[in-house]
Amino acid sequence: xxxxxxxxxxxxxxxxxxxxxxxxxxxxxxxxxxxxxxxxxxxxxxxxxxxxxxxxxxxxxxxxxxxxxxxxxxxxxxxxxxxxxxxxxxxxxxxxxxxxxxxxxxxxxxxxxxxxxxxxxxxxxxxxxxxxxxxxxxxxxxxxxxxxxxxxxxxxxxxxxxxxxxxxxxxxxxxxxxxxxxxxxxxxxxxxxxxxxxxxxxxxxxxxxxxxxxxxxxxxxxxxxxxxxxxxxxxxxxxxxxxxxxxxxxxxxxxxxxxxxxxxxxxxxxxxxxxxxxxxxxxxxxxxxxxxxxxxxxxxxxxxxxxxxxxxxxxxxxxxxxxxxxxxxxxxxxxx
Numbered sequence: 033x034x035x036x037x038x039x040x041x042x043x044x045x046x047x048x049x050x051x052x053x054x055x056x057x058x059x060x061x062x063x064x065x066x067x068x069x070x071x072x073x074x075x076x077x078x079x080x081x082x083x084x085x086x087x088x089x090x091x092x093x094x095x096x097x098x099x100x101x102x103x104x105x106x107x108x109x110x111x112x113x114x115x116x117x118x119x120x121x122x123x124x125x126x127x128x129x130x131x132x133x134x135x136x137x138x139x140x141x142x143x144x145x146x147x148x149x150x151x152x153x154x155x156x157x158x159x160x161x162x163x164x165x166x167x168x169x170x171x172x173x174x175x176x177x178x179x180x181x182x183x184x185x186x187x188x189x190x191x192x193x194x195x196x197x198x199x200x201x202x203x204x205x206x207x208x209x210x211x212x213x214x215x216x217x218x219x220x221x222x223x224x225x226x227x228x229x230x231x232x233x234x235x236x237x238x239x240x241x242x243x244x245x246x247x248x249x250x251x252x253x254x255x256x257x258x259x260x261x262x263x264x265x266x267x268x269x270x271x272x273x274x275x276x277x278x279x280x281x282x283x284x285x286x287x288x289x290x291x292x293x294x295x296x297x298x299x300x301x302x303x304x305x306x307x308x309x310x311x312x313x314x315x316x317x318x319x320x321x322x323x324x325x326x327x328x329x330x331x332x333x334x335x336x337x338x339x340x341x342x343x344x345x346x347x348x349x350x351x352x353x354x355x356x357x358x359x360x361x362x363x364x365x366x367x368x
Contacts, residue, residue, distance in 0.1 A: 037164035042075035046107035089172035101178030128238035155232035275338035
């Protein structure tokens with residue numbers, strides 16, 4: 033089975049903010065597409081891209097909101113990127129180096145996104161392509177493409193200043209912004225139906241140094257670790273986002289993935305797993321990480337990992353680790 037296209041929850045939260053401000057039934061719309069309903073504290077968690085796009089396009093149409101991708105993108109900022117991605121940009125000596133780093137960390141932000149830098153006449157063209165299976169036939173990708181282009185602009189502005197705007201916005205989708213949106217970009221032309229989503233930067237601007245005066249996040253390593261894109265890895269990342277809410281049943285999970293329960297069971301079986309066993313692994317991994325890296329109370333760890341009660345959590349954890357959660361925390365603290 034193909035890997036699951038994932039996007040960070042941080043890029044979905046602005047859409048829910050737009051809907052909430054419009055008085056839309058946001059929670060009901062999220063539930064309709066089997067998406068988590070509480071995204072506020074999950075910026076670094078991952079959501080399945082295609083259900084997100086269906087949610088956004090349905091919400092836009094049902095609520096009569098024009099260009100929701102643009103409206104959501106305006107609520108993003110450079111700070112939306114992961115700390116690692118921001119560090120790579122802010123530690124770049126020039127804009128050109130920063131853009132090369134964008135190519136490296138794009139898959140940390142979106143598992144199916146590929147970024148290329150191409151020289152085009154007197155400009156450097158930044159090209160975004162979604163290589164997810166069936167992406168070419170997925171309607172309403174313009175919402176994601178707005179996010180991609182606007183995030184690029186927020187990165188460029190760290191070097192070129194807060195008023196920088198591209199001469200051209202190019203969308204891969206067959207989409208044209210409404211007049212009100214166009215009026216906000218008086219010096220920018222919009223293209224539709226391009227082979228990739230792209231914008232150009234004049235070559236003379238590539239040597240610009242960083243302007244941002246904010247303290248740069250510390251780089252944990254120069255090597256960026258993109259999302260593993262095999263099916264099991266992406267499935268685990270997706271399901272982990274649901275643990276503290278309603279975890280999808282296997283039937284709901286299959287619906288999210290656009291497959292049948294039998295096909296999903298067969299894929300898990302090839303990996304030596306059942307759906308229940310996979311969930312046990314995900315819950316254990318999240319709880320073990322919280323016990324190692326935070327001071328959260330045992331009861332809070334239990335509920336965050338999706339256990340019905342602390343006693344249920346202790347039994348399940350002991351079955352896998354051979355020690356209780358409290359004993360595990362003590363051993364890892366001592367080892368540290």
